[in-house]
Amino acid sequence: MNKQWVIQETPDPSLVTTLQESLHIGQHLAGLLVQRGISNYDEAKAFFRPELTDSHDPFDMKNMSIAVERLTQAIFNNEKILIYGDYDVDGTTSVALVYSFLKTFSSNLFTYIPDRYTEGYGVSMKAMDWAIEHRMDLIITLDCGIRAVQTISHAAANHIDTIICDHHLPGPVLPPAVAILDPKQPDCDYPYEELSGCGIGYKLMEAFSIQNGIDENQLLQFLDLVAVSIASDIVPITGENRTLAFFGLKKLNSHPVPGLSALITKAGLKTPLTISNVVFGIGPRINAAGRISHADAALDLLTQNSLEAAKVFAEKLNLENEERKSYDESITKEALDLIAKGDPNNNTTVLFKKDWHKGIIGIVASRCIEHYYRPTIILTESNNLITGSARSIEGFNVYAAIEACSEHLEQFGGHKYAAGLTMKKSQLKKFKETFEQKVSEVIKPEDKIEKVLIDMELSLDEISPKFNSILKQMGPFGPGNMQPVFVSRGVTLHTAPRVLKEKHLKLAIKQNGSMVFDAIGFGMSSYEELVSAPFDIIYTIEENHFRGETTLQLMIKDLRVCEKTNLN
Numbered sequence: 001m002n003k004q005w006v007i008q009e010t011p012d013p014s015l016v017t018t019l020q021e022s023l024h025i026g027q028h029l030a031g032l033l034v035q036r037g038i039s040n041y042d043e044a045k046a047f048f049r050p051e052l053t054d055s056h057d058p059f060d061m062k063n064m065s066i067a068v069e070r071l072t073q074a075i076f077n078n079e080k081i082l083i084y085g086d087y088d089v090d091g092t093t094s095v096a097l098v099y100s101f102l103k104t105f106s107s108n109l110f111t112y113i114p115d116r117y118t119e120g121y122g123v124s125m126k127a128m129d130w131a132i133e134h135r136m137d138l139i140i141t142l143d144c145g146i147r148a149v150q151t152i153s154h155a156a157a158n159h160i161d162t163i164i165c166d167h168h169l170p171g172p173v174l175p176p177a178v179a180i181l182d183p184k185q186p187d188c189d190y191p192y193e194e195l196s197g198c199g200i201g202y203k204l205m206e207a208f209s210i211q212n213g214i215d216e217n218q219l220l221q222f223l224d225l226v227a228v229s230i231a232s233d234i235v236p237i238t239g240e241n242r243t244l245a246f247f248g249l250k251k252l253n254s255h256p257v258p259g260l261s262a263l264i265t266k267a268g269l270k271t272p273l274t275i276s277n278v279v280f281g282i283g284p285r286i287n288a289a290g291r292i293s294h295a296d297a298a299l300d301l302l303t304q305n306s307l308e309a310a311k312v313f314a315e316k317l318n319l320e321n322e323e324r325k326s327y328d329e330s331i332t333k334e335a336l337d338l339i340a341k342g343d344p345n346n347n348t349t350v351l352f353k354k355d356w357h358k359g360i361i362g363i364v365a366s367r368c369i370e371h372y373y374r375p376t377i378i379l380t381e382s383n384n385l386i387t388g389s390a391r392s393i394e395g396f397n398v399y400a401a402i403e404a405c406s407e408h409l410e411q412f413g414g415h416k417y418a419a420g421l422t423m424k425k426s427q428l429k430k431f432k433e434t435f436e437q438k439v440s441e442v443i444k445p446e447d448k449i450e451k452v453l454i455d456m457e458l459s460l461d462e463i464s465p466k467f468n469s470i471l472k473q474m475g476p477f478g479p480g481n482m483q484p485v486f487v488s489r490g491v492t493l494h495t496a497p498r499v500l501k502e503k504h505l506k507l508a509i510k511q512n513g514s515m516v517f518d519a520i521g522f523g524m525s526s527y528e529e530l531v532s533a534p535f536d537i538i539y540t541i542e543e544n545h546f547r548g549e550t551t552l553q554l555m556i557k558d559l560r561v562c563e564k565t566n567l568n
Helices: 013-023 027-035 041-048 064-076 089-102 125-133 149-157 197-211 223-232 239-254 258-267 275-292 296-302 307-341 361-371 398-403 425-442 465-472 525-531
Strands: 003-007 081-085 109-112 138-142 161-165 179-181 349-352 376-382 385-391 411-414 418-423 450-454 486-493 498-500 504-510 517-521 535-546 549-561
Touching (some): 013 041, 064 161, 064 197, 081 089, 089 138, 089 223, 089 275, 089 296, 161 197, 197 223, 197 239, 258 296, 361 385, 385 425, 398 418, 525 549
């Protein structure tokens, strides 16, 4: 699949020079900092050396005082408190954090995570009926609730108070909760809007601690859970999120909670862990519980007090993740085969097979886009209806396109880049036709070319352990502070290319008189024939730890035959 290489604008030379001189670093590193909005020594110091004191006052969040007062009252009176969260990583880490922190102060805590298949996302009516039946006094919803008007109204009518901790956009009508904590709600003056759901729960516990004179270290011990939520929920790693992720990763790499420690060991991950390790190594294993069976298994893991007990649940999650990967691979292969047989001129992909696993189809939609870059919907059968997941390409609003087909749907929801939808079987053919039509009316040919963003051009002889050491300190990397991507031109092979596991391309490359670097392109075996002549390469720089030695390795994002022209 052809990709468009897009290089960022060259940063202001005067700002680069100023940073070079004040920080005593090279031109390229100074340029990377300027690209990230850093223009002087003090900004660089705050960037490289964040402090927990940089975090905002939790009481700046709208309704925080009311929430803390109600929670304190519930703890003091030994009321029954239900801690409720979604079945994904953000939801389960949120519930684990709030439950683990509050259990020191209350013996009347209960947890509830909805079933992905029978209850679905958000605050379910089944859960509220459970709360009523078991005579709960207070519900704390985490990573959900901001649009749960009907279900929270049901709880309120039965004399149950609710504190909502959510980070999603509110609807036109807010639920009748005693307190809503959501920086995205109207008139909330909290300085940072991008906290994860677990981050909101953390801020509530922080405010509770301040109000009741509790040692901050009792809460800080759970910062690794916040870091896992930030990484896995793909929220921006800027501002307060960057501070929480920075210190959360420190905790994860030094003394993680038993559940995460057991999972890290079972996954075979090596410290120091990065955001990327969490996204690809820890997050999928936690998510696998909700996809394959029930997310309670993930919560059980994350709330264990001993490492030995946690190992049992880590084994269960690891097995479920292996099952998830098996479904993932087989369904993706089936889907790609179907696309290959279809019309190559289509602007969309819409596929249906009644026996595809409902918990996997969102992942499969993303995999299909890696091969056929266009808005994609993968559908399966559930409860005698057709249900599915949509994923989009950069810059294209798939939610709006689905909304334009709403006459064929029973229900739908989501946002610009991902959505869920349900329809009657009789509507499938009409929906596919209408969706293709609506997308084709607005999508442009250039939209269907994947863009690879490049920070700057770099010669291989600029890369050194010292260069990489400073580069690493620019992390944690993620949305809003992505790992720097470089392009080097006219590189050549040092030895013959190798194909690993029939799909990965392993190279040893050099550029003019530079040292030789190992480079690997995952899933890029088809590029083998392109590297016989000099070629251009886009990559990130990683460390490879093997048998006690650390070497630098280039992770290939794309390559093409050497061109003398500019990037386009």
